[in-house]
Amino acid sequence: MKVRIKKQFLVTLFYLVTFPSFSQGWNPLPMLTQQSKAAGNMGGEGCQVISSIAIDGTGNLLLMGTDVGGLYKSTDGGINWKPCNKGFKPRGSAYTAIDPNNNNRFIVVGGNSSAWDWHGIWLSTDQGESWSNTLPKKHGIDAAPGRGYNMIAYDPSTFSGGKTNTIYWSAPSDVTNGGGLFKSTDGGQTWVNLIPTMGGSFIAVHPTKGYLYVGNSTGLYKSTNGGTSFTQLFATAILGLAVTKANPDWLYIVRSFDIELSKDAGATWTKKSGNGLPTSAANGGLGWTRIHCSPINSNLLTITNETGAWYDVPSYRSKDGGDNWIKPTYNTNYVFFPNNVAARIERPAFHPTNANIIVSCSGDWICRSTDGGDNYSFSNNGNNGVLGGYFNFNPFHNNIILICTQDYNSTLTTDGGATWKYLNVSGQGWGGFNYGGYAFNGKSMYAGNASGWSNPRFLYTSFDGGQTWTNTNLQGSGSD
Known part of the structure; x- marks a missing residue:
């Protein structure tokens, strides 16, 4: 036994001496192609569903949340990203927000696909360098109307003492220890449940008067007294709403294949044409939903069409207040993994002073537009969230590593x-369920591949550097 202990110690010492950087901490290793590196990118494969993106009043600071990959922030307008999860216990988030009057203060709705006691409201007062769980709530991330809907709203008119004091949260409908419409009057430190039946709603606050708008399956509601009482404005289901600082009395709402605009805080309404938007949902989905408006151009809008299929959720852009719409173009140069352009709901963050700049997402990667949403390009540097499994270093070729991923084939x-x-082990192109792989050299390698979650794994081999793969029909002892 003493001999074995000594050998183990010597091996450990060898690694500490040979790789001293290990003792100093970990460095990110984002994935990128040679082409992307030559273009000056640091890389970032993304690969976790982006739930929301918040932007501050300068346009430089952004906060992005993923479903199970934690939080990221950018300090250069969404060009580069880095994790900010110190003290943040949830694996992901359902929504992110930045205090409009003090960008040191972040609010995040912690959550992921499973419900845990430490989800709920998390507050940071130092731009995400540390976090505290000020309102623990056990909930998942996909409760109706789903991740990324407008569930947090600040009242900018309540700024005092260095912070915006009044904040609303429409807690998801699956909260097991009390959902509903919550309100904080001390910047997110403490909360009260105003109306338990208003959980899972879209919410927005009038930028100057503090009116609270709430939209859900029972209709549209307005409060002029901080949520104490409400007046119902519509009795049909609301699928999205948006306000804008450019015209504070304006309020856009979305109903079933219908966009309405009020220019007098909900007193009267005008139907928008919606030209260019689909008139049905191919797979029985909600159709038009999640409308967003620029804070400085009240005619610049984005909207999503939920077809009912998770892989087909296209977004559209309007520059005339909702009468005419186009699909944006996404430049996929430098995107490492298949991008799934239409597969994810758009989460736009409009720049506060330059209407041409929008930071959003396409598939599971951040993209950025400089022409008001007509065209988007890769802006995902530093977002390295791919979920991999066990992997082995090659003892004979220490520069060769094959990594298998849960949803995105191998690399x-x-x-x-x-x-x-990128290695298309599954042959599906967009991704694949790979677990356990090894590269003998740059040509010969193997990987385990399953046809889907919880399905059996089979051994696949390649002898041409990953260009082609053969199923050996040898089944592994476990599933994914």
Whole structure:
């Protein structure tokens, strides 16, 4: 036994001496191609569902939440990203928000696909360097109307003592220890449940007068007294709403394949044409939903069409207040994994002073527009959230590593992680369920591949650097 202990110690010492950086902490290793590196990118594969993106009043600071990949922030207008999860216990978030009057203060609705006691409201007062769980609530991330809907709203008119004091949260409908419409009057430190039946609603606050708008399956409601009482404005289901600082009395709402605009805080309404938007949901989905408006151009809008299929959720853009719409174009250069352009709901963050700049997402990667939403391009540097499993280092070629991922096939580096190559093990193109792999050299390798979650794994081999793969029909002992 003493001999074995000594050998283990010597091996440990060897690694500490050979790789001293390990003792100093970990560095991110985002995936990127040689082409992307040559273009000056640091890389970022993304690969976790983006739930929301918040932007501050300068346009430089952004906060992005994912479903199970934690939180990221950018300090250069959404060009580069880094994690900000110190002290943040949830694996992901359902919504992110930044105090409009003090960008040191973040509010995040912690959550992921499973419900845990430490979800709920998390507050940071130092731009995400530390976090506290000020309102623990056990909930998942996909409760109706789903992740990323307008569930947090600040009342900018309540600024005092260095912070915006009044904040509303429409807690998801699956909260097991009390959902509903919550209100804080001390910047998110403490909360009260105003109306338990108003959980899972879209909410917005009038930018100057503090009116609270709530939209849900029973209709549209307005409060002029901080949520003490409400007047119902519509009795049909509301699928989205948006206000704008450019015209504070304006309020956009979305109903079933219908967009309405009020220019007098909900007193009267005008129907918008919606030209260019689909007139039905191919797979029985909600159709038009989640409308967003620029804070400085009240005619610049985005909207999502939920078809009912998770892989088909296209977004549209209007520059004339909702009468005419187009689909944006997404430049997929430098996107490492298949991008699933239409597969994810758009989460736009409009720049507060330049209407041409919008930071959003396409698939599971951040993109950025500089022409008001007509065209988007890769802006995902630093967002390295791919979920991998166990992997092995090659003892004979220490620059060669094959990593298998839960949803996105596999990836190979032959230069120690400086650049990577996407491996389409499954043959599905968009991704695949790969677990356990190894590269003998740059040509010969194997990976476990399953046809879906919880399905059996089979051994696949390649002898041409991952260009083609063969199913050996040898089944592994476990599923994904």
